Amino acid sequence: MTVQIDIGTLSNGTSAMIDLEELLATRLLVQGNSGSGKSHLLRRLLEQSAPWVQQVVIDPEGDFISLADRFGHIVVDGDRSDADLHRIAGRIRQHRTSAVLNLESCDADAQMRGAAAFLNGLFDAERDLWYPVLVVVDEAQLFAPAAAGDVSEEARKATLGAMANLMSRGRKRGLAGVIATQRLAKLAKNVAAEASNFLMGRTFLDIDMARAADLLGLERRQAEMFRDLGRGQFVALGPALSRRPLEVKIGAVETGARSTSPKLMPMPEAPAEDLHELILKPAEVEPPVPRLPRQPAPQPTAELLAQLIRSRPDPAAAAAEEETDPMTQAERDAAIDAVLRDLVAEEDSAFRPVAVLYQDFLVRCRIRKLAGPRGGGGPLDLAGFRGRLAVARAGVDTETAESPAWQRATSLAKDLPEDMQGIFLLLVKAGLATAPCPSDATIGRAYGTQSVGRTRRLLTYMEQRGFIVCRAAGRGGNRIMAFPDLGCETGPGDPNGPEAVAVIEIEDTTPAGADLPVEDEAEARVE
Known part of the structure; x- marks a missing residue:
């Protein structure tokens, strides 16, 4: 299903739409000098996509915590241990809760370590929790710097590795990176290069304009256009945005940031003598300077985890x-x-x-x-969805699905690994209808492999555990597959025959917690 979200208007007055599903698969890079409207763009994107996808924001300045009041994001204070942040990130994926990691109270070194621990917690979630998540990182040059700075080398390597994992390997785990930076030259190239969608805002330095033009496929003489862009104007390109560069004006937002741009105010009207007296009067009569309120103490980890659990449906x-x-x-x-x-x-x-x-x-x-x-x-729930999906993929009609034999088959399938349950039901369907035994090519296609050896190891695994019995049918090399617990068997079928066109494919999914690669798992089970 395609979900289009509106981020603003094009130069011709039509709405500028982003394909959210394509964005989750291809990632986004936003670039623009300070004051160009990057945070406004990210806020618009987050607000428009909030009803459709889980969101996680890495916020170094605390600008996005206002999303909590309007959209229910959990605010996680970054002033915690790395272990706490890693565990909280895992809970966020488990309970599918949108969250904002607020790092404003941390120094630069702590920000990098906290962001690394949090991103690694999202990345290390179990396979069953790989739901789509939009991971927005503001001021990404702080977490993926192109060169070493004043922070420790250990913190820089940790956060750089976490950002690289997010942008290069995160897609397979459901993590879609959206990164914003003031200057492309400050951002590590191996992080920026993984994005396929671009929104380029106002910039003035020649090196940044040239690099932005190269990313958008523009000629060098066209790079001057980035100096003329106004606040909130960006040039968009990418599979989720447009196949050719288009100028976009970002639309209005519902929430606001705590930090605002400075506004001009009239100077105080006071005689010079009074100002001289106020400023240079003796210290003993000077009133105490009011202290700014202290930042509230970080919320205890146990309380925050309890809040995440309470956010689940009642x-x-x-x-x-x-x-x-x-x-x-x-x-x-x-x-x-x-x-x-x-x-x-x-x-x-x-x-x-x-x-x-x-x-x-x-x-x-x-x-x-x-x-x-x-x-x-x-x-x-996810477990119920897996079971119903296996039935749907097996192509079972309503009458067969309601029969006692099929109910018995679905109960037996639960004793098999998840990646084999759909294959077993597919074979049972042929057995209940006394249809020809599916060929190895048909079974392999359903399992998601072209390896005949792996397909036969899969059948051997089920036969060794008593789920099926394979026997030869005559001298023609045909095969019959029997199901002892169901009292039925398929008709004769050629194991070396072609793939059946009408078969619905069954996806190969590795059970949660498995350490072996998918390609080697079936063989390991047989051994």
């Missing part, structure tokens, strides 16, 4: 809402099945991670008014 409230739902359970199940059929019918659904498919499923359910209230989750 089961009682969800049950009450379900009771008032005008749809019957049969109608709801039928609607969910229709959503799943549409989802697996898409050409690329077999190659998308289950976490991404689940996110798409929740959006489709909200469109059909099948989801709970905002933040209340969807009609199925």
Whole structure:
């Protein structure tokens, strides 16, 4: 499903739209001198995408904590230990809560170490928690500097490695980096080079203008245009934005930053004699200078983790809402099945991670008014979604799905690893219909591999554990697959035959907590 968000207007007066799903896959780089409107652009992007995707903001100046009042973001104070920040980041992914890491109370070295620990916590989440997350890093040159500065080398290497992981390897874990910097020359090249979308704002230095022009595919003589851009004006290019450079004026925002641009004020009107007396009077009669209020103490980690847990949907409230739902359970199940059929019918659904498919499923359910209230989750949890998805991918009709034999088959499939459950159901479907036994090419395609050896190791694994029994059928080399616990078997089929066109692909997903690569896991199980 495609979600378009409006970030402003183009020069011709039409709306400037960003394809959110494409942005999650291709990342974004924002560049502009101080005062060009970078933070305003990020705020507009966050506000418009808040209903659609989980968000995490790395905020060195505390400008984005106002999102908490309007959109419910959890504010995490950066003045904590690295272990606490790493653990909190993991909890944020677990409970799918949007958050802002506020680093304004930390010095430069602590900011880098805190950001590194937090980003690593997001990155190290278990596979089942790889939901899409928009990770926005303001003033990215502080966390991925092109050269060493006044901070310790240990902190610089830690945060640079975390930023590189976010931009280069984060996509497979559902992390989509959006980084903003004042100068491209200050940002590490291996971090900036991973972005495919660009929003370039006002800049004046020749080296920055030339580099921005190169990224946008402009001629050097066109680089002068970046000096003429106004506040809040950017040149956009990328697969999520536009195939050619377009000038964009960023739209208005709902929330505001605590820091504002300086405004001119009239000078105080006082006689010079009075000012001389006020400034140079003896110290003993000078009133005490008022002290600024101290920053509040960091919220205890235990309390913050409890707040994250409380942000999860209330089961009682969800049950009450379900009771008032005008749809019957049969109608709801039928609607969910229709959503799943549409989802697996898409050409690329077999190659998308289950976490991404689940996110798409929740959006489709909200469109059909099948989801709970905002933040209340969807009609199925992740475990339930996996089971229903396996049935949908097996292409089982309603009559077969309601039969006792199929219910028994789904119960047996739970004893297999998740990446094999769909394959087992696909074979059972052929057995219940006495259809020809699927070929190795068909099974391999469903499992997501072209290796015949790996496909046969997969069947050997299930046969050794008693789920299936393979036997020869006559002298023609055909194969029959029997299911002892179900009392049925397939018809004869050629194991070396071609791939069946009508088979729906089953995705290869590694179970959570596995240490082996996916390519070696089936072989390791057999051994």
